[in-house]
Amino acid sequence: MKKKYKIAILPGDGIGPEVMKEALKIIEVINKRFKTNIITKKYDIGGVAIDKHGVPLPNETISGCTKSNAILLGSVGGEKWKKLPINLQPETGALLKIRKHFNLFINLRPSKLHRKLYKLSPLKKNISSKGFDILCVRELIGGIYFGSPKGTKKNKESKYSFDTEIYSEKEITRISHIAFKLAMKRNRKLVSVDKANVLESSILWRQTVDKISKIYPKVKVSHLYIDNAVMQIINKPYDFDVILCSNLFGDIISDECAAISGSIGILPSASLNENNFGIFEPAGGSAPDIANKNIANPIAQILSLSMLLEHSFNLKNISKIINNSVNKVLLKGYRTFDISDGKKYITTKKMGDIIANLILKGNYENI
Numbered sequence: 001m002k003k004k005y006k007i008a009i010l011p012g013d014g015i016g017p018e019v020m021k022e023a024l025k026i027i028e029v030i031n032k033r034f035k036t037n038i039i040t041k042k043y044d045i046g047g048v049a050i051d052k053h054g055v056p057l058p059n060e061t062i063s064g065c066t067k068s069n070a071i072l073l074g075s076v077g078g079e080k081w082k083k084l085p086i087n088l089q090p091e092t093g094a095l096l097k098i099r100k101h102f103n104l105f106i107n108l109r110p111s112k113l114h115r116k117l118y119k120l121s122p123l124k125k126n127i128s129s130k131g132f133d134i135l136c137v138r139e140l141i142g143g144i145y146f147g148s149p150k151g152t153k154k155n156k157e158s159k160y161s162f163d164t165e166i167y168s169e170k171e172i173t174r175i176s177h178i179a180f181k182l183a184m185k186r187n188r189k190l191v192s193v194d195k196a197n198v199l200e201s202s203i204l205w206r207q208t209v210d211k212i213s214k215i216y217p218k219v220k221v222s223h224l225y226i227d228n229a230v231m232q233i234i235n236k237p238y239d240f241d242v243i244l245c246s247n248l249f250g251d252i253i254s255d256e257c258a259a260i261s262g263s264i265g266i267l268p269s270a271s272l273n274e275n276n277f278g279i280f281e282p283a284g285g286s287a288p289d290i291a292n293k294n295i296a297n298p299i300a301q302i303l304s305l306s307m308l309l310e311h312s313f314n315l316k317n318i319s320k321i322i323n324n325s326v327n328k329v330l331l332k333g334y335r336t337f338d339i340s341d342g343k344k345y346i347t348t349k350k351m352g353d354i355i356a357n358l359i360l361k362g363n364y365e366n367i
């Protein structure tokens, strides 16, 4: 019997359901073409779950995910749920909670720009035409997102709010090992980002990364302060290979990397635990302003599926075929609204169809 792979599908809010539909189309053609046995089951998360079940992360969703081999997520959040207390909103009450629940401390966000697709990038031609291939390795369940205390209080003078940036040596060590191991498989260059000229937690971050680097002498390590890092990435993206960041700095840097590669609509992400179980989702948000218009870019969702097949199912060849097909479609000039000139563009559905068709009919060897 063919191995059965179960994916929990969490479309969520905003453009989530639309782009997820296209990823499901890709799963269908993969099963057809490569005779895989990938089965999917949908669960509610985020705002839709609040509306239907009263909570952003229902128990059925958690147990459905637990029974699956991987999770494919769309996006969560929207104006409608912004008035709820912060811990009941889709972002914190669902996304951060599910990341923590499954101990997904590793967040991988690859951003690539093919040299020939330099026009997609808002950077100057002399920079973008060199292309780039950056992997942001972001710590995902620590730092200021989760540190306590956090809250809002009042004293005689004023109301005040606080969050805590906190990292243990253990947390920094485990994410560093992941980043160094990935660097070994790539160009062996690692830049660690911090704010060690100001923050205690960054001083420990830097010392710990240096300590771990001794175990990987072949990897060239350097450290950049966050303010300098965002500048260097814009000026010389082609100089970067792996970037290692805390939760907050990784959030910022990965959006920057997405923007310079063309659009946040094409950046996938993988959030993993030590067993390669995880959530695969576009790095961009739910984009409510463009939801239900059939104009969202499904590529980030499709590439997230590709990361899922690579990391959780070890179906590396199929993952490569998806990536190559997406690249081919872009090289042929097909554009959704976000990466178009604003005049000529194709719909979400059409982009999905074209990629699916190429996967189904393309010529591949050694599969």
Ligand code: IPM
Binding pocket: 091, 092, 095, 096, 251, 283, 285
């Ligand atoms: C991301 C998102 C989330 C984050 C939000 C929605 C909580 O911006 O995945 O980058 O900050 O991690």
Ligand code: MN
Binding pocket: 251, 252, 255, 283
């Ligand atoms: Mn973000």
